[in-house]
Amino acid sequence: MSKRVINPSRNAVVALAAAGLGASMVFGGGAAFAADSKTTPVAANPAAAVAAQAETQAAQAKVAQQAKAAKAAAAKKAAAANAAKKAAAAKKAAAKKAASWVKPVGGYTLTASFNQGGSMWSHKHSGQDFAVPVGTTVKAAHSGVVVKAGPNGGGDGPAYGNAIVVKHANGQYSQYAHLSKIKVHVGQTVKTGQTIAKSGNTGNSSGPHLHFEIRTTPNYGSALNPAKFLRAEGVVI
Numbered sequence: 001m002s003k004r005v006i007n008p009s010r011n012a013v014v015a016l017a018a019a020g021l022g023a024s025m026v027f028g029g030g031a032a033f034a035a036d037s038k039t040t041p042v043a044a045n046p047a048a049a050v051a052a053q054a055e056t057q058a059a060q061a062k063v064a065q066q067a068k069a070a071k072a073a074a075a076k077k078a079a080a081a082n083a084a085k086k087a088a089a090a091k092k093a094a095a096k097k098a099a100s101w102v103k104p105v106g107g108y109t110l111t112a113s114f115n116q117g118g119s120m121w122s123h124k125h126s127g128q129d130f131a132v133p134v135g136t137t138v139k140a141a142h143s144g145v146v147v148k149a150g151p152n153g154g155g156d157g158p159a160y161g162n163a164i165v166v167k168h169a170n171g172q173y174s175q176y177a178h179l180s181k182i183k184v185h186v187g188q189t190v191k192t193g194q195t196i197a198k199s200g201n202t203g204n205s206s207g208p209h210l211h212f213e214i215r216t217t218p219n220y221g222s223a224l225n226p227a228k229f230l231r232a233e234g235v236v237i
């Protein structure tokens with residue numbers, strides 16, 4: 001009989017062990033839930049969910065603001081680059097204009113050309129004639145400094161009438177003759193296209209026109225073909 005009796009103390013240990021196991025399982029489940037609740041606050045706590053949502057919205061707003069700022073910075077940079085490009089182009093155009101030559105008069109008819117013979121000249125014709133009415137605006141064909149200006153051809157002789165000679169940076173000179181009015185003085189700096197005189201019919205002239213020379217010195221006798229010179233500079237006459 002005694003052998004068949006179940007030891008009550010042993011039973012208690014088993015029961016305790018079972019209870020312990022159960023408790024541990026419950027605790028484990030609880031822990032798992034707790035851990036899970038961290039990643040899903042919405043289900044766990046409505047207040048926390050609202051806070052989290054607000055935080056998310058704030059973060060999204062910040063990201064949007066940063067993107068907007070980056071976009072604005074990029075646009076500003078592009079505008080600056082564009083402005084720099086425009087400034088460079090304008091500078092280039094200004095430099096090109098400063099380096100260029102222009103016609104000394106507009107609305108003309110080309111008459112006597114360079115080296116043309118005739119009773120009007122003691123030697124061959126030393127310039128290019130532009131037939132224009134008296135009082136036509138005469139412009140500096142290129143920037144430079146006035147070295148001669150006055151009657152008697154500015155010192156070159158009475159045949160030229162009132163005349164101007166301008167020295168250019170390339171070491172050459174342009175001369176304007178038979179003028180009715182001189183608007184510059186010796187030593188004056190003139191810009192390309194600047195008005196320097198009014199055309200006329202003074203000196204040994206067959207009619208109203210501008211006599212135009214390109215010279216290698218300030219003086220008579222060093223003239224080049226002015227029409228050929230201007231065309232080489234890209235001036236259409």
Ligand SMILES: [Zn+2]
Pocket residue numbers: 112125127128129210211212
């Ligand atoms: Zn002439």
